[in-house]
Amino acid sequence: MARIAIIGGGSMGEAILAGLLRSGRQVKDLVVVEKAPARARQLSTTYAVQVTSDIADAAGHAGYVVVAVKPTDVAQVVTEIAAASVKGDDGIAEQVFVSVAAGVSTAFYESSLPAGAAVVRAMPNAPALVGAGVTALARGRFATPEQLREVAALFEAVGSVEEVPEAQLDAVTAVSGSGPAYFFLMVEALVDAGVAAGLTRSVATDLAVQTMAGSAAMLLERMDRDRRGADGALPGGIDTTAAQLRATVTSPGGTTAAGLRELEKGGLRAAVAAAVESAKTRSEQLGITPE
Numbered sequence: 001m002a003r004i005a006i007i008g009g010g011s012m013g014e015a016i017l018a019g020l021l022r023s024g025r026q027v028k029d030l031v032v033v034e035k036a037p038a039r040a041r042q043l044s045t046t047y048a049v050q051v052t053s054d055i056a057d058a059a060g061h062a063g064y065v066v067v068a069v070k071p072t073d074v075a076q077v078v079t080e081i082a083a084a085s086v087k088g089d090d091g092i093a094e095q096v097f098v099s100v101a102a103g104v105s106t107a108f109y110e111s112s113l114p115a116g117a118a119v120v121r122a123m124p125n126a127p128a129l130v131g132a133g134v135t136a137l138a139r140g141r142f143a144t145p146e147q148l149r150e151v152a153a154l155f156e157a158v159g160s161v162e163e164v165p166e167a168q169l170d171a172v173t174a175v176s177g178s179g180p181a182y183f184f185l186m187v188e189a190l191v192d193a194g195v196a197a198g199l200t201r202s203v204a205t206d207l208a209v210q211t212m213a214g215s216a217a218m219l220l221e222r223m224d225r226d227r228r229g230a231d232g233a234l235p236g237g238i239d240t241t242a243a244q245l246r247a248t249v250t251s252p253g254g255t256t257a258a259g260l261r262e263l264e265k266g267g268l269r270a271a272v273a274a275a276v277e278s279a280k281t282r283s284e285q286l287g288i289t290p291e
């Protein structure tokens with residue numbers, strides 16, 4: 001099995017490392033590059049994995065090189081990776097380069113790495129830290145569908161995986177990248193509202209969080225059923241699932257209908273649409289592409 005080098009042992013690098021170990025990868029097939037000594041010690045103690053500060057050595061002996069440093073550190077890291085890349089007889093790098101750095105284009109990597117390098121860009125999200133993330137993958141010019149499948153298998157260790165064209169990654173960032181913060185804000189508002197309605201903060205928090213988790217579980221189960229075309233699946237495809245479930249739990253003239261009417265009056269849909277649009281624009285502004 002090809003060795004995997006994770007460059008950057010921050011929260012996302014650690015999430016990927018932990019997920020790969022959980023999904024059965026061997027410690028001997030993994031190496032982490034981390035420049036902060038205290039953090040490096042912590043990772044090697046926790047996971048019994050090789051942690052080094054030598055990018056060239058780690059990347060030079062790996063089949064997959066996963067770049068998980070901050071976007072502003074990518075240029076320096078890629079220069080070091082390029083110097084160590086392993087080339088086949090045709091002069092093309094044999095490795096697959098994977099980037100989780102927000103906003104750094106595959107073209108940026110391709111212009112810095114040896115010609116023809118296979119690059120896959122990944123946009124995971126924070127729930128990857130607990131193995132429940134969703135990662136969008138986009139192929140660079142030279143990565144093959146087979147290489148994309150191999151990279152998808154790596155990210156399945158930290159959640160589910162979708163493939164999108166690279167041009168859609170700013171929209172992905174605005175929906176699933178920033179999405180956890182939208183949900184945390186929603187929970188915060190629901191807890192505060194529950195307290196205002198007379199619940200203790202502790203009870204309101206348990207109710208709000210479990211309601212979000214349970215509702216997500218219902219949606220996932222329904223989406224799975226619809227995808228499999230199982231008995232009882234609602235017609236109309238998965239894009240209408242949330243609306244259908246909402247209709248199912250809203251009885252005529254009931255409490256939920258009264259609550260939903262206030263959310264609509266308060267402009268929830270418009271606020272969400274504006275949030276996603278604004279986050280997408282910000283992601284486009286922050287992007288790093290070749291000169």
Ligand SMILES: NC(=O)c1ccc[n+]([C@@H]2O[C@H](COP(=O)([O-])OP(=O)(O)OC[C@H]3O[C@@H](n4cnc5c(N)ncnc54)[C@H](OP(=O)(O)O)[C@@H]3O)[C@@H](O)[C@H]2O)c1
Nearest residue numbers: 008010011012034035036068069070071100101102124126
């Ligand atoms: N966290 C998320 O939820 C999330 C979601 C999607 C995408 N991402 C992307 O994932 C990447 C990493 O995010 P993060 O939250 O894990 O950031 P982070 O906590 O800052 O981790 C980056 C780590 O890489 C280390 N590093 C920097 N330059 C290095 C070098 N030359 N050699 C070795 N190690 C180096 C940093 O050390 P120092 O601290 O000493 O610089 C730090 O420990 C970012 O590009 C981000 O856009 C993160």
